Amino acid sequence: MTDIQAGLTVLTVLVVPYIVQAIKTKAMTGNVARWTAIAVSALCGALTAMAGGMPTDPTAWVTSIFAAVGGVQVAYAAFKSVGVTDKWLDALLALGDVKKGA
Structure with a gap:
């Protein structure tokens, strides 16, 4: 890995983790959000593997993809445990929400 x-x-x-939390709605359950995070991070891992040119070694693909997926899952769990994704991001997302009649 370069x-x-x-x-x-x-x-x-x-x-x-912030992107997934930002698109998460009441219609998206925790499992759907988790699988969305895994899919997005796997895609980012594949793009990261190609950052230095197209890898010819399968281990380069696996390393980049699993590093991204595993890292995102760890970061999301850590952010969630201290309230970053729930409190901070929800507060940031609510900044543009103007209540009518207020």
């Missing part, structure tokens, strides 16, 4: 790929993986790990 420095660029490592940086992209860290960026993915920090950003994807």
Whole structure:
């Protein structure tokens, strides 16, 4: 894994939990949100693997994809346990929500 790929993986790990929380609605259950996060992070992992050119070694694909998926799951669990995804992001998302009649 190159420095660029490592940086992209860290960026993915920090950003994807917020993206999933931002699109999460009452219609999206926890399991759907979890699988959405896994799918998005797997895609980001595949794109990260290609950052240094198309990998010819299958282990490069697996390393990048599992690093992104595992990192996102760990970050999401850590963010959730301290209330980052629930309180902070929900508060940020509510900033643009103007209540009528207020």
